[in-house]
Amino acid sequence: MKAFRYERPTTVEAAVRAHAGGALLKANGIDVLDRMKERLDQPDRVVTLVDVPGLDRVERRPDGSLSIGAMTTLATLAASADVAAACPTLATAAGQAASPALRNRATLGGNLGQHTRCGYYRFASFRCFKRGDADCPVQAPGGVQEPAGIFGIDLCACAHPSSLAPVLAAGGAVAVVASAKGERRVPVAALYEPPARGKASDWVLGEGDVLVRVEVPPVVAGSHRVGYEEVRQKAAFDWPLVVGAVWVAARDGVVADARVWLGAVAPSPWRAEAAEKALVGKPFTAAQAAVAGEAAVAGATPLPGTAYKVELVKVVVRRALVAALERRS
Template identity: 55%
Template sequence: MKAFRFVRPSNGREAADLLASTKNALVHAGGVDLLDRMKERVDEPDVLVSLCDAKGLDQIRVEEDGGIWIGARVTLAQLADEATCRRFLPTLSEAAGLAASPQLRHRATVGGNLAQHTRCGYYRHASFPCLKRGGDSCPVRAEGGVQDTAGIFGNRDCASAHPSSLAPVFGSLDAEIVVRDAKGERLVPFAGFWANPAKGRASDTRLRPGEVIEGVRIPPRDTKQFVGYAEIRQKKAFDWALVSCAVRYETDGEKVTSASVWFGSLAPVPMRSVAAEEALVGTVCSDKSAAEAGARTMASATPLAGSKYKVALGKVALKRALAAARERA
């Protein structure tokens, strides 16, 4: 790791001021992803602006309007264990509790989970060319490329698959990302937070230099919500999801009146399936309507030879997430 200066602002505002006035600085929270990248010299900042002492950013709280605010430094262990999250955001709690290992859940943060870079092995190995690191093409797509974790949507230029399993849950809950820069705070709708891969664009987000994630806000709901989450992976413990799926829907007592369906690990960024949502609305939620929604989602998939299995996996994940939503209700 290259030597760097470690700066400890005491709140998000100070962090944003520091980022504005410091060259080649990166934000540090849990360090789970960032230190990995720095050890590989994929990132070589001169300064780490650490949120380790930042006040308030480690809290989950219910706001006056019933919305829930989750600080950027809240850990996955907090999401999994704290009563507020378990009670009001059960799918988020579930996804966080399944992720990684106890040791990592105690360190990994919400902000870091959203801002983490792709786990694609080629991206993280400086000896391979990689579109995201400024190369001309994606080695995953090349002859002989390792494709088993590759994306099956939006993979024409870069076949990475967004690793976050919290992201589809946040998407399904219509979360807003609270972003701060030296000028102030702004709320970014979840869908607008993500940036498709492009040559030399390492980040999967639209965060601009000088911006720091302060938290995530989940809007309040005044009607009954059905929420479900499912992920499929190779190992039961300590593994990444091969595909994750989070759903939220409302009914008129019988039929689905509105639905939100999001997938993780199928595309370079978290993916909403409008096709699945449209298929579900007007139906009584069941395995049959889930199968139709899955089929419509996957109709536009463009899998690579090594990631074809994810087409079937995605359908199963959606079916399980919807079944979980029905069971929870």
């Protein structure tokens, strides 16, 4: 890791100033340190949020919604009674991610802002569209494709690593972003953008934008149902192959509104709109969950090595919906 000047603000305003001035933004550093050790990032200046007070907390607000500081660890999310009550799938996803030692350090902000784990991106000796090369080696003859995506992969075929982002997007969560102009609210569903050549990060935030907290509307008992499902090669300490997160509003057993989001299948979290359409206006049943699962793969353009993910998406969406259906609260 190259030597750097470490800037430790104690206010969000000072963090914004340092980040706007070109310092690399770091939470606890799980992903940032990896990138710096591989010299993907070689900053002269790093700004960290570790000394900014109050960012590591979960608060349940009077309306039942959650306000979660960007420095809240995944372990805290997984263990929080407030998270379990207001958005149980967030607790589930956080508790299944990585390993106990990583969950004790990995933060919500870092999880949402982490770069792709694509092996071609992570090692500078490979070509990579995100690092400025003209093409993506995943698509080239001999490319390792299995971890890659099946949606929106024409320029860059990587899979987005965050399992929390699909949950938050499905739940209608909003990221609160501080900048020199003040705070603005960005839905988590709009936090990411398609790949661009030479753009390493997947999200829309730029220099001087500091994600300070995420607000999550409450899952209202009797009106809303949420479900989460992921498939991995290993039961623990592994990246999911496919993530599915669903939010369903049903009245008298009929779906009024639905949001279906997928992770690890596209360069950014992926909204399965066709699955949502397959649910709205229909009875909320296990049979309809299977129909939505089939619909969720609309628009998929799998590579030979990622064709298996098409089948996994169908299963994951169905299981997430059935989990939502069977959830009591």
